[in-house]
Amino acid sequence: MSNFKQALESGTFVVTAELEPPKGVNTERFLRMVDTLKDHAHAINIPDNRSARLAMSSVAASSLAKQRGAEPICTFTCRDRNRLALSSDLLGACALGLTNILLVSGDYFTFGDMRQAKPVFDLDSVQAMQMARDLEKGADMGGNQLDGPPAFCLGGVANPSAEPIQPQAIKFLKKIRTGVDFIQTLDIYDLEKLKAFREYTAQENIKIIAGVRIVGKHELELQEAGKLAGVPIPRNWVQEMSALDDEQAVAWSKQQVVGLIKAIKSGGLAAGIHLTADGREDLIPGLLKEAGL
Amino acid sequence: MPEMEPKIIAMVCTYCTYTAADMAGSMRLQYPANVRIVKLPCTGKVDTIHILKAMQAGADAILVGGCEVGDCHFLEGNLRARERVEHAQTLLDETGIGGERLEMYYIGASDAPLWVRRVNEMVERIKKIGPNPLRLARIQRKKGQTEAPGAQISG
Amino acid sequence: MIIAQRKPLQEIQQSLEGYSKALIVGCGTCVAVCLAGGEKEVGILAAQLAIANELAGKNMEIGEYTIERQCDREFLDELRGMAGAYDVLVSLACGVGIQFLADQYPDKVVLPGVDTTFIGANEEAGYWTERCRMCGQCYLGLTGGVCPVTICPKGLLNGPCSGTRDGMCEVDPEKRCAWTQIYERLDATGRLDLMRDTTPPRDYSLTTTPARQIHKAYKRRYTANE
Numbered sequence: 001m002s003n004f005k006q007a008l009e010s011g012t013f014v015v016t017a018e019l020e021p022p023k024g025v026n027t028e029r030f031l032r033m034v035d036t037l038k039d040h041a042h043a044i045n046i047p048d049n050r051s052a053r054l055a056m057s058s059v060a061a062s063s064l065a066k067q068r069g070a071e072p073i074c075t076f077t078c079r080d081r082n083r084l085a086l087s088s089d090l091l092g093a094c095a096l097g098l099t100n101i102l103l104v105s106g107d108y109f110t111f112g113d114m115r116q117a118k119p120v121f122d123l124d125s126v127q128a129m130q131m132a133r134d135l136e137k138g139a140d141m142g143g144n145q146l147d148g149p150p151a152f153c154l155g156g157v158a159n160p161s162a163e164p165i166q167p168q169a170i171k172f173l174k175k176i177r178t179g180v181d182f183i184q185t186l187d188i189y190d191l192e193k194l195k196a197f198r199e200y201t202a203q204e205n206i207k208i209i210a211g212v213r214i215v216g217k218h219e220l221e222l223q224e225a226g227k228l229a230g231v232p233i234p235r236n237w238v239q240e241m242s243a244l245d246d247e248q249a250v251a252w253s254k255q256q257v258v259g260l261i262k263a264i265k266s267g268g269l270a271a272g273i274h275l276t277a278d279g280r281e282d283l284i285p286g287l288l289k290e291a292g293l
Numbered sequence: 294m295p296e297m298e299p300k301i302i303a304m305v306c307t308y309c310t311y312t313a314a315d316m317a318g319s320m321r322l323q324y325p326a327n328v329r330i331v332k333l334p335c336t337g338k339v340d341t342i343h344i345l346k347a348m349q350a351g352a353d354a355i356l357v358g359g360c361e362v363g364d365c366h367f368l369e370g371n372l373r374a375r376e377r378v379e380h381a382q383t384l385l386d387e388t389g390i391g392g393e394r395l396e397m398y399y400i401g402a403s404d405a406p407l408w409v410r411r412v413n414e415m416v417e418r419i420k421k422i423g424p425n426p427l428r429l430a431r432i433q434r435k436k437g438q439t440e441a442p443g444a445q446i447s448g
Numbered sequence: 449m450i451i452a453q454r455k456p457l458q459e460i461q462q463s464l465e466g467y468s469k470a471l472i473v474g475c476g477t478c479v480a481v482c483l484a485g486g487e488k489e490v491g492i493l494a495a496q497l498a499i500a501n502e503l504a505g506k507n508m509e510i511g512e513y514t515i516e517r518q519c520d521r522e523f524l525d526e527l528r529g530m531a532g533a534y535d536v537l538v539s540l541a542c543g544v545g546i547q548f549l550a551d552q553y554p555d556k557v558v559l560p561g562v563d564t565t566f567i568g569a570n571e572e573a574g575y576w577t578e579r580c581r582m583c584g585q586c587y588l589g590l591t592g593g594v595c596p597v598t599i600c601p602k603g604l605l606n607g608p609c610s611g612t613r614d615g616m617c618e619v620d621p622e623k624r625c626a627w628t629q630i631y632e633r634l635d636a637t638g639r640l641d642l643m644r645d646t647t648p649p650r651d652y653s654l655t656t657t658p659a660r661q662i663h664k665a666y667k668r669r670y671t672a673n674e
Contacts, residue, residue: 079602083649105602105609108619119602126606127649141649159610167608167631167643174606174646186610226621232613342488345495384492387457388500427502 002099003071004043005153008182008207013265014272015293016073016184016209017041017284021061023054030061031068033281038070040285043100045184045274048075051229052112059089063096073155074098077106082122083131083141090132094150102155102184103128111229125156126171129178155182158208160197161190161231169200176204184274187213187231188260194269210270212257214277214287216250217241250280254287261291299327299419300428301412302347303356306336308366310358310400310408317405324409325416328356335359336397337370344381344395351428353419354394356411361399371399393422449569450478450542451576452562454489457496463559464536468507470497471534472561473527473549474514475541482576484562485540487514493540493561509534518545524552531556584654590642592633597650599626605647 007014017037022030037044044065048058055061062072074093076086093101105125109115123131131141138149156175162168175183188194188210201208215233220241222228237256241249257275264270277283305311311332317324333339336359347355357378359371375397382392398411423429464470472490480486494512501508511534515523518541527549531537536557539546543564550558566578581598587605588595597603601619607627611618615628634640662670 105604107611108601110619121602121604122652123649124602124604124606125609126646130646157610159612162608162610162612163614164628164631166635167625167627168610168612170631170640170643171606171608171627174644178646229611229618340488342491342495345492345499349495349499384457384496388496389503390499427499430502 002153004073004100005181007042008153008271012042012272013293014042014207014209015040015288016043016045016272016274017281018045018047018274018276018278019065019281020047020050020278021056021058023056025056027056027061027064030056031064034065034068034070036282037284038065038068040288041275042272043071043073045073045102046075048077048104048106049080049112051107052079052109052114052117054113059093059096059098062093062098066097071100072098073100073102075102075104076128077104078121078123078125078128079106079108080120082120083128086123086128087131087135087140090135090152091146091150094152099151100153100155101132102157103132104157107229111227126174126178129154129156129175129180133179153181154179155184156180157186158183158197159186159231160188161186161193165193165197165200169197172200173204176201176206180206182207182209182271184209185211185270187211187276188264189231189234189237191260191263191267191269194264195267198269207271209272209274210264211274211276212260212264213253213275214250214257214280214283215241215253216280217246218279220249250283254283258287258291261293265292297424297429297432299325299353299416299424300351301328301354301356301415301419302331302352303328303358303412304331304333304336304339304343305356305358305400306360306366306370307332307334309360309364309402310336310398312402313400313405313408314358316403317408320405322405322409324412327416328412335365335367335370336374337365337367339374339377341377341381341384344378345384348385348390348394348425349427351425351431352394353425353428354396354415356415357395357397358400358408358411359397361401364401390426391422393418394425449481449567450544450564451482451566451568451578452479452484452542452564454484454493454540454562455560457493457500460493460538460559460561461497461500464497464508464538467536467557469509469511469534470536470538471511471513471527471531472497472538472540473518474512475516475518475539475545476514477517477519478542479540479545479562480514481570483574485542489540490514493538517541518549521548521552524549527553582655583650584659585651587647590647591630592637592639592642594626594629594633596626596630599629603650605650 019033046058046062058075062074065072103125109117132154136149136151138146158172159168223233261273275284336357339357344355359374365371378397382395386392400407472494474485474487474490490512494510497510515526517523531553538559538561539549540561546560567580568576568578571577583597596605600607608625612625615625617623617625634643
């Protein structure tokens with residue numbers, strides 16, 4: 001069992017952090033951030049061409065992070081790989097000791113670098129999870145026996161901020177039935193939405209890790225240009241931050257995130273939190289301390 | 294330098310613009326004789342191909358005249374004409390002959406002075422941008438002359 | 449019906465460089481309805497080319513002819529007599545018609561005058577929307593009549609993804625999320641259980657190209673001669 005899975009099952013309030021792989025083979029900054037985060041988070045999420053913007057593959061970067069002593073969560077999108085490649089990469093990941101896997105549909109090319117690329121989406125995230133579970137039972141999608149079945153700590157995503165919420169909830173329940181070990185949510189800005197989402201999941205025995213995000217002027221600009229993937233930054237945040245310079249804006253959003261984390265933990269709203277702070281991962285240890293984690 | 298009279302084709306609707314043009318005549322309003330009027334039941338009858346063929350034939354400009362927006366006798370004919378004229382302008386730009394040689398105007402039945410004004414506007418425009426280059430090339434070929442392009446247009 | 453769009457004039461002109469006699473062949477079915485390649489559009493293209501060529505001092509004879517459909521040999525035969533007089537045929541039919549035309553006149557240069565874009569519905573005059581991606585295993589019975597393969601850009605069979613924003617799609621913020629629409633349809637007819645069941649992965653072997661279909665009653669007729 002992976003360390004991350006152990007942490008989840010122990011009932012600890014888990015902390016995961018997001019770290020994008022480098023856009024090239026220069027791993028200097030990436031490894032520096034791995035070192036910064038590894039002792040403050042139970043696991044580090046290594047996304048897979050997030051927002052359809054090129055980065056080193058998650059499995060390679062995750063392997064480098066593991067060699068550095070971190071506990072990575074390796075991500076695979078359905079956008080770039082068909083079922084054969086997904087199965088193949090999952091076997092490879094397991095062989096490299098990467099057993100924490102996050103399976104997602106994947107952001108479309110709209111926000112990314114390569115708008116002319118061919119979308120794969122051979123499977124959706126639910127079908128990919130089913131495939132991963134079947135691999136663990138020793139068979140591939142063609143019904144062939146595997147020479148050594150893999151074992152995973154499997155996760156998926158959910159978006160409690162989505163409107164309407166019912167279709168999301170139905171999808172969420174499908175993922176649980178397929179058998180995931182954890183769900184990470186997209187960024188939470190409104191705790192009421194998270195609470196409402198919990199109504200749908202009350203009966204389910206599933207670890208939900210709430211996503212929170214430190215943003216700055218760069219993210220505001222991306223949103224203005226319609227290029228920010230994920231949950232939109234709410235209007236009141238935009239208003240507050242627009243009047244500040246970047247450093248002040250980041251500090252302000254950091255305070256909001258500290259507040260959100262405290263409320264999530266004290267309210268028992270999630271089994272843990274997932275922190276995103278693009279380009280500012282060095283702020284995470286301080287933030288966790290402020291939040292009492 | 295050859296003097297070329299602009300040849301303007303006016304595709305106008307019976308109910309509004311033709312009536313205005315007729316009235317201009319009765320009112321003895323002076324305006325250039327360069328316009329050949331094509332009387333249609335409605336500007337909605339104007340098809341993109343008519344405009345292109347008229348240009349191909351050598352018209353220097355095409356003026357489409359219809360009822361004011363909301364007043365079309367057939368309700369939407371002038372709106373359809375507006376879209377087709379805009380589309381035809383892009384097609385003419387594509388061919389290199391220029392969409393500025395085509396214009397749609399809204400001239401109500403009683404507005405004879407506006408009809409005169411628009412005709413004058415078109416004539417001025419052609420004087421500025423020159424004759425239809427096809428027309429110019431054909432005239433020059435016929436006369437066997439080697440004139441520089443952009444011959445003067447007389448008023 | 450098949451939707452296509454007339455290629456930009458410049459592209460057609462470039463492909464016609466060096467030819468002196470071009471026949472523009474229109475099609476009176478799908479492309480006529482989507483205002484891309486019917487008789488009218490043949491006339492428009494011919495007029496544009498004539499004007500552009502004359503302006504450039506190019507000498508090119510341009511013929512115009514429209515047949516009912518270019519995907520049926522009986523109509524293509526109508527061109528038999530006149531095709532010989534031209535050195536290039538510009539077809540305004542969809543990709544199917546252009547190829548069928550080229551098959552019929554293999555010694556002629558056949559060029560496309562349109563880009564074929566999708567199969568879709570006539571929402572209104574001048575407005576067409578894609579509705580089907582020909583997956584060969586129709587899911588519409590499970591999704592309340594909204595195609596997950598087409599209307600969802602990711603083609604998710606178990607949707608929605610987490611990118612939905614206010615019921616709109618992350619790929620086109622002006623388009624409603626397909627799975628939100630599917631949810632509403634199934635909810636309205638009391639069939640949400642269809643959405644709660646996991647749909648298994650698509651069988652892409654059904655869409656290996658190029659596809660071929662022979663009706664059962666015609667199998668003997670065609671396979672005997674193979």
